[in-house]
Amino acid sequence: MASLNNSTAYQRYLALLGLPRNCPDFDRNLNNEVIVNLHERKCRLKVLGVPCPAFVGTAGALVQHIELRHHLTCAGRGEARRPSTAKILAANAFYEDLMTEHDRVVAEETTAVRERARIQNLQVGNVKLPAIKILDGEDRGDNDLSKMNRLLAIMGKRTPCDTYVLNYDEDIVECKLDFEVNGEGKRVPGGAHCENTRFFSGLLN
Numbered sequence: 001m002a003s004l005n006n007s008t009a010y011q012r013y014l015a016l017l018g019l020p021r022n023c024p025d026f027d028r029n030l031n032n033e034v035i036v037n038l039h040e041r042k043c044r045l046k047v048l049g050v051p052c053p054a055f056v057g058t059a060g061a062l063v064q065h066i067e068l069r070h071h072l073t074c075a076g077r078g079e080a081r082r083p084s085t086a087k088i089l090a091a092n093a094f095y096e097d098l099m100t101e102h103d104r105v106v107a108e109e110t111t112a113v114r115e116r117a118r119i120q121n122l123q124v125g126n127v128k129l130p131a132i133k134i135l136d137g138e139d140r141g142d143n144d145l146s147k148m149n150r151l152l153a154i155m156g157k158r159t160p161c162d163t164y165v166l167n168y169d170e171d172i173v174e175c176k177l178d179f180e181v182n183g184e185g186k187r188v189p190g191g192a193h194c195e196n197t198r199f200f201s202g203l204l205n
Contacts, residue, residue: 004039004088009095019044019051020102026066033075034066038083038091045070 004010013020019042026044027035034045041062043054047070054069056062063074083091 004092004095007092007095009092009099010039012099013095014041016102018042018053018055020098021105022101023051023098029075031073031075033073035075036063036066037094038087043070045072 023044025046029035036059039059041056041059043052043056043062043065045052045066052070054062054065056065066072066074
């Protein structure tokens, strides 16, 4: 019979000191009951925006924690104690998705840290480049574009980028790092974004 004991993703989930990176909150059913996945042992609820740190010994203990500490009702009371193969496979897929997203976030953060360290050591001739503070969202208009474009040139990146030329003006002389934002100053998913903002996103501070 299928089991999570042989699931690499589940064992990695258990081995983490906390939750996987970018871990979602619990799903709810139509009765607003919390859905706890098979053998789940870490609370994913947030208290004042901060993930609950509870890591318990069994899924049953997690259900008890959620109901007693967070005063919520969990779904699945009265279900058969031995899970079906379909439920085990669904749970394994859940843990694989968790760890895939965790790995993606960690890889991006690692790349950003290495890129930041490399850029901090860049020099033009014998003069080291000064630190560049990169602003996003509502503060994006306060960026030092000349300094940023100088850095892009040193890094061998095209300015303006292909996306900007395609969507805006071929005659601009420098990349403005523009991107489509909503009323809150946040990027619009699927919008036409300057390709170089992805490079600078790892330098945000």
